[in-house]
Amino acid sequence: MTAPDTLTPVLTATWADERSWTLDSYTASGGYEGLRRALTMSPDDVIAEVKDSGLRGRGGAGFPTGMKWGFIPQDNPKPKYLVVNADESEPGTCKDVPLMMASPHTLVEGVIISCFAIRAHTAFIYIRGEVLHVVRRVQAAVAEAYAAGHLGRDIHGSGFDLDVVVHAGAGAYICGEETALLEGLEGRRGQPRLRPPFPAVAGLYASPTVINNVESIASVPSIVRHGAAWFASMGTEKSKGFGIFSLSGHVTRPGQYEAPLGITLRELIGLAGGIREGHELKFWTPGGSSTPLLTAEHLDLPLDFEGMAAAGTMLGTRAIQLFDETTCVVRAVLRWTEFYKHESCGKCTPCREGTWWLVQTLAALERGQGSEADLDLLLDQCDNILGRSFCALGDGATSPITSSIRFFREEYLAHLTHGGCPFDAARSTAWAGQEALA
């Protein structure tokens, strides 16, 4: 088999189509063919197809999607639920929002097939509230799907019933954590739950629940339509298929690039026209701010789950934020740390108190106050949070700090010798050098 092309638009393939968000447009390009096919299969065969495809969760953790579905105890008499995590909030992550805006039916079709597979008759799409037009487009797509008989009672004569509820969140990064999301969906403060029990056994309303990211569910129709082998022909050995890579920051053409997993950042930056003219790459996040930073040394690593783990980081959501040499890494890390402090739900002490102390220590360093010993203090604080917090938010808060101290220790110290930040923030802006705009 020949190697796939460098870019492989599947999820993004229809985004430039006229009125791509409508049922007519989606159907004209083969939409709902996956559903038609799924309804000729048994639910277990659909699960097997997704398992065999090698699809791993696209929300950051990379857990095999088909295996997650297989954890649903079918002998449990309670209703089963599918909850789509559309709370896209990880800093740098911006793939699900354009997907739902341009092609909400890809998600809706995926929801129907997935529910058929796990035998759920109610699904919820939990969309962060801060993206109004996305909420509108998904609401409209669900309404169109009902009108076309893709949703409701006895879907296309299959005997399968499904209702979908579009649910808008209200502003809380923590609700991207799946059990906190369930709390929010149950009308409570979004604080994570102790596991076990895992949601597959006792999730929404203490019933068996699958929670999947938007892009994971949106990948399902193409897998069912074209087959597991087709999907698995893209990507790397253990990171199969395609994914949307989101490039942002100091790059000539930021945007969405859909490619087989395993593409390198060098290839992506090449396609994106290079780092902005006259500048060079300094540091980047592979998959959002919770994934440890990398540098220009890491341009040739495969962007897949294994390649990133081997480099001491994570593939995460493929949210590649690129920063050039004008950017102060201490400023960048302090801002992310303030974010984690703001978003800490307060449930567990290491995260609630720890993120507060991280901000105090980092802010002083950024002002040029303190001493070199404060770097060890920071690392010690991180050590008291990482692995000791209730959920991954606390772990994520430590990632930018420990990785930046590892790669840029000298730059932290420069703040002390300089008596403050040695960088000119104005040089980093999108309009630097074009003063008329400012």
Next chain:
Amino acid sequence: MISQETYDELTAIAARYPEARSGLLPMLHLVQSVEGRVTPEGIETCADILGISAAEVSGVATFYTMYKRKPVGDYHVGVCTNTLCAVMGGDEIFARLKEHLDVGNDETTRLRDGDRATVTLEHLECNAACDYAPVMMVNWEFMDTMTPTSAVDLVDDLRAGREVTSTRGPRICTWREAERVLAGFPDGRADEGPSAGPASLVGLGIARERGWSAPPADRDADADAVPEEPGEELAAARESDDNQAEQAVVEAESGSSETAAEKGEAS
């Protein structure tokens, strides 16, 4: 004042869910759309409908940042100051707007002579549009690739009552109208605006230019020939890939990444 009509709509929201309390987040959005903020009366009404205490509703209303205890202006103007947008100029935009509007974070402008509308300014965390940095939001509609100058023009237009259109969405409605959509009552604007902005399409454009695509699916041709017998093809496809897939699953199960995977953002 919560009218009977609003009470009925709040009840209808709760009825969308297998368990009524699941309706609380959208119900609070509806309260904001009629009251301009989460009021004590709105809290009592939600508690009454759901059969829970006002303290429980209050606990939820104070947890989520989109719920406001102070009146919000006609337009909620957000500036992303998370790291990437801040570095790309969000900090400068936010500083310029604070000065221009003479308000601080989470504060609302006075209605001056000649103003048709008020504006509430707030700095935001990442709003999932990083490829359009620096990003602003007006009533949670995207205003992409902003500059200090375009930001000042934007708020001037809003205060003067001029119609503003999202750079990647519809004509902008008021904050209260936006909150009603979030409560699950569509406003008919879903078909406004483009499919996608230019940055969302950049990879697709390159692929088309260079003739790149996902590989053809062998099965599609087969399926056309034998449309009613997908079972065998599936079995064949599965067989050929069985060992590899099983192996990946086993390794994923036994790997040390499992704890992290289970703990991470829902996959």
